[in-house]
Amino acid sequence: RHRPREQWTGQTGFILSAIGSAVGLGNIWRFPGVAYDNGGGAFLVPYLVALLTAGIPILLLDYAVGHRFRGSAPAAFRRLWRRLEALGWFQVMISFVIAVYYAAVVAWALSFFVYSFDLRWGDDPAGFFTGTYLQLADVGGADSWVTLDFVPAVLVPLVLVWVVTLVVLGAGVAKGVERANVVFIPLLVVAFSILVVRSLTLDGAADGLNALFTPNWSALGDPNVWIAAYAQIFFSLSVAFGIMITYSSYRRRRSNLTSPGLVVAFANSSFEILAGIGVFAALGFLAHQQGIGVGELEGLTGPILSFVTFPAIVSQMPAGPLFGALFFGSLVIAGFTSLLSILQVVSAAFQEKFGIDRRQASLRVGVVAAVVSVLGFSTTTGLIALDTIDNWANNVGIVASAVLTCVLVVWVRREAPALRYHLNTVSTVQVGRWWYAAVGVVVPAVLGYMLISRIVTLAVDGYEGYASWYLGVFGWGTIVFLVVGAAVLTATRWRVDPDRYDAWPP
Ligand code: PHE
Numbered sequence: 475r476h477r478p479r480e481q482w483t484g485q486t487g488f489i490l491s492a493i494g495s496a497v498g499l500g501n502i503w504r505f506p507g508v509a510y511d512n513g514g515g516a517f518l519v520p521y522l523v524a525l526l527t528a529g530i531p532i533l534l535l536d537y538a539v540g541h542r543f544r545g546s547a548p549a550a551f552r553r554l555w556r557r558l559e560a561l562g563w564f565q566v567m568i569s570f571v572i573a574v575y576y577a578a579v580v581a582w583a584l585s586f587f588v589y590s591f592d593l594r595w596g597d598d599p600a601g602f603f604t605g606t607y608l609q610l611a612d613v614g615g616a617d618s619w620v621t622l623d624f625v626p627a628v629l630v631p632l633v634l635v636w637v638v639t640l641v642v643l644g645a646g647v648a649k650g651v652e653r654a655n656v657v658f659i660p661l662l663v664v665a666f667s668i669l670v671v672r673s674l675t676l677d678g679a680a681d682g683l684n685a686l687f688t689p690n691w692s693a694l695g696d697p698n699v700w701i702a703a704y705a706q707i708f709f710s711l712s713v714a715f716g717i718m719i720t721y722s723s724y725r726r727r728r729s730n731l732t733s734p735g736l737v738v739a740f741a742n743s744s745f746e747i748l749a750g751i752g753v754f755a756a757l758g759f760l761a762h763q764q765g766i767g768v769g770e771l772e773g774l775t776g777p778i779l780s781f782v783t784f785p786a787i788v789s790q791m792p793a794g795p796l797f798g799a800l801f802f803g804s805l806v807i808a809g810f811t812s813l814l815s816i817l818q819v820v821s822a823a824f825q826e827k828f829g830i831d832r833r834q835a836s837l838r839v840g841v842v843a844a845v846v847s848v849l850g851f852s853t854t855t856g857l858i859a860l861d862t863i864d865n866w867a868n869n870v871g872i873v874a875s876a877v878l879t880c881v882l883v884v885w886v887r888r889e890a891p892a893l894r895y896h897l898n899t900v901s902t903v904q905v906g907r908w909w910y911a912a913v914g915v916v917v918p919a920v921l922g923y924m925l926i927s928r929i930v931t932l933a934v935d936g937y938e939g940y941a942s943w944y945l946g947v948f949g950w951g952t953i954v955f956l957v958v959g960a961a962v963l964t965a966t967r968w969r970v971d972p973d974r975y976d977a978w979p980p
Pocket residue numbers: 495496497498499500501572576709710711712717812813815816
């Protein structure tokens with residue numbers, strides 16, 4: 475009673491979906507600020523080094539594991555080595571946690587897409603975002619840290635995002651995920667290109683570009699700049715948390731793996747640099763309007779960049795509503811296609827272990843995730859929780875997962891040669907021996923150092939001045955949740971023979 479494994483319709487569908495996963499909020503709201511803070515033009519050096527020595531090598535490792543063992547992260551890792559199933563579940567847990575807050579940001583973008591049309595934020599975008607829209611509680615002050623005061627303006631789009639996501643996931647890999655990407659990714663490229671060209675023609679654009687790209691070469695001597703580059707590459711390429719394992723498991727048996735990997739990696743980086751150009755050109759315009767230097771602007775990173783600074787730009791430019799709609803529309807598409815990929819990780823894992831079909835899996839996983847997402851992030855304390863959980867999931871969770879993957883697969887199991895052979899048998903571009911050094915030495919060394927230094931910094935300095943009990947529960951608690959969740963899921967019984975490749979769902 476086994477049906478064949480789901481498949482992409484072809485290589486293009488896979489590439490577009492993998493690009494859809496990689497190109498996300500990280501490209502638009504993370505990269506420009508990170509580059510600016512870490513040496514500007516000089517940041518491109520560590521960034522490219524990180525891409526070549528860690529990003530692409532791990533991307534190929536993920537592809538090889540997913541394609542060779544043809545399963546979701548837990549199933550694929552288990553087939554590689556029984557005990558590695560737990561690592562797969564750890565990645566599934568990371569994906570789940572990221573999905574619940576990532577959906578909230580997509581929901582904000584959806585609201586702001588609508589608000590663009592009448593410039594709803596008025597003259598005070600900062601007050602509008604945290605006050606009128608998020609209704610952020612006075613944390614640590616008069617209000618408490620955790621409330622269940624729901625904010626309807628966030629709740630409604632958030633529920634909508636979840637409903638659409640579940641419908642697409644339930645429709646399957648080819649008819650749901652792939653179709654959504656085939657429509658949305660070209661649309662994103664067009665919308666974003668228009669946006670960038672428009673930004674470049676604004677007054678002051680050149681000052682913005684100078685601010686971003688003027689190299690501060692001394693930054694290259696700062697280890698934190700290098701760490702920032704590796705962290706950006708990992709998050710941005712969607713590697714080491716199960717996504718690329720899952721996506722490549724749906725490719726046909728004899729598929730070219732390396733060239734699509736390179737296409738995806740370079741598409742993602744191009745999009746990132748394009749976003750940097752567009753965002754900073756627009757910031758140059760804002761500075762020009764205010765008669766100050768770009769360096770004096772505030773709010774150049776994270777949520778504030780997208781939801782406060784950008785609205786301010788939109789308000790001041792001719793045909794602002796159109797520009798705003800393009801920007802927030804791009805954000806919605808970029809975020810939504812990434813959200814699909816991350817939930818597919820969770821859904822695929824449950825289908826395979828518990829022998830349920832994709833509709834049931836997306837319904838069950840999706841309902842749980844949606845409830846957690848709504849409870850946690852549509853309340854007046856949602857932003858703080860999001861910020862804290864994001865910081866731990868990214869800086870500790872993903873990094874730990876990448877280090878563990880490399881150490882266990884390359885050193886403990888010594889599978890690298892077999893995986894390289896697998897990559898090379900069908901692919902046109904051959905992976906050389908340098909790959910062993912990348913996944914076996916560079917990644918464990920750089921990321922191991924990064925992991926330890928981040929854990930120490932978080933333990934000693936805390937985060938954003940938040941109360942230590944709060945960081946204990948929402949920061950370190952996130953890590954405990956990942957580990958306990960992974961242990962419990964590993965311990966449950968397989969309802970389907972995990973060693974039958976190519977036969978999911980039952
Ligand atoms: N690569 C994504 C980005 O740049 C990160 C991501 C992917 C996050 C999938 C969540 C889900 O934004």
